[in-house]
Amino acid sequence: MTKEQSTDAGGIRVRGLSKQYGRVKALDNVDLDVRAGDVFALLGPNGAGKTTLLHILCTILRPDRADEVTVAGHDAIRHSLRAREAIGVVFQEPSLDDRLTLRENLEFHGMVYEVPRSLRRRRMDELLELVDLVERRDDLVRKLSSGMKRRLEIARALLHDPRILFLDEPTVGLDAQSRERIWRYLEELRASRDLTIVVTTHYIDEVKGCDQVCIIDHGRILAEGTPDDLRGRFGTETVRVTPTDIAAAEAIRETYPTATSGRGDTLLIPITDAAMKAEFLRRCGIHVRDLAFETPSLESVFLSLTGHDIRDSEADARDVTLAFGRQGGELTR
């Protein structure tokens, strides 16, 4: 019964999946179920194994060991070509040909995926409209901004009408406005067609609207459920404090060994009950410059599951470069 549900045309079912790079376990005995029609988020810091998992699901990477990898009703390892017909992929790095125009890029994709000409033309117009790029369709791709490129890639991935759309960190390196726009398109897509969306991200605020969230770290799946469900099961109220100085921070850590460091020089302390809150203020009030009580949030879920704040994880080189560029870094202009 459950098997039928998860292996139907739009779902994913993974059992006992492992992948190793040298001695590093990128994925360690992963089980995963994605229901058809869901927006499914894989949440984890950089290097958690999200991209490895996604590449295996997209059939471009072979796992070392797997009992089952079924994607859109096809065995992704033995019948990878058939699985590929049913999926659309937006990779983390852009994969457009920037010497061709927008239309030529879409045309190429349609031919490769065997979409008949008339259908191809109709879908191209429709999808360019969806991502607001109709006016730019005869421009070379190299003239687009990175947000526009990402939108074009989403349009391209949908041209052959896939059952599952994979997006690997679709919003990395984009400004807030473009990020918001991309999520709006994904919402629209979900409302208008029979599509399963699997998205990886390390931005917690982005997964709040997803149907299912799967938290992954060090190649293991730590928890899976709806955002509310996860908050209820693993969330704790926390207090986020900025200590007055290093000595104060030391004092707080001594009193509350459960404290962990958050972003910047803040400390995060889980609050177990109301009495603890009052006691904290009484004992540590003088050491604190700024504080905020945070109700159970996905951040705290992540914190309690992995033992660290998601933002702590080192930004990858690309992020650093992009951030540098936004600040007006000399080498990027």
Added chain:
Amino acid sequence: MTYIGATPVRRRIPVVRYMPGIGAIWLREVKRALRDRGQLIGGFSRPLLWVLIMGIGLNPYFRGEVYGEVRFVVPYTYVQFIFPAIIMLNIMYTSVQSAVSMIWDREFGFLREVLVSPLPRWAVLLGKILGGATIATGHGCLVILLARFANVPLSPGDVVVGIAFMFLAAFGLTALGIVIANRVRTFQGFGVFANAVILPLYFTSSSVFPLDPALTRAQTAVLYPEWLVLLVRANPLTYAVDSLRGIFIDFNQFDPSLGPLVAFCMAGGFFLVALWDFRKP
């Protein structure tokens, strides 16, 4: 937004079935090449230099030279003699350079788009090589435009057969370029390596000097050192250049059936090696 129904059921025979995909890859290669001005200028200026300067410059020294007992019997001027070889040179440069697009795709992510598509690897590779071979044949045809200046009279039939053979040779050389590109994955490395392959292959293909068929082996040894003769005879390109000479100026230094055979083996062989490399993740 209206929802447009699923893609219809597909044809079954692989080669027919993947035709649009192979065509898409071919078309992309050709479009990119046509938009690359630098490559076009190179494709035109290179043969111009060889015909106008090298060819015409050496023309007076080519005939009637006597080395001891031996006398050349090549009944052609030097420009006529090297004209087919210049076609091959242009094809070589373009074929091997077109493999750069492979490195380009790997570097800039486009290869992913193709690898995650339902096209099998062999179809991707075939599309790429056909594209590269088409561009190279086009550059070969640029040289044919210079035939008048080289005093090479061409009949339409010669041109058709010539272009067919050029395409076959270009296919093999593009596949060779891709084999190199799979081993040297940076642009700089490829440039060095490609030049290290192209020029020696070209110069030892009996392109700029003849190995006269009328001479005995002993007589040849008077003219050229043994190692050079061996190199020329071992170079597969020698036979391809020889075939082009046969087609365009009716002059063969070797058995005329060797050329097509060698070109065919090169095309098949390098394609298989490239496919083998490509299968590995």
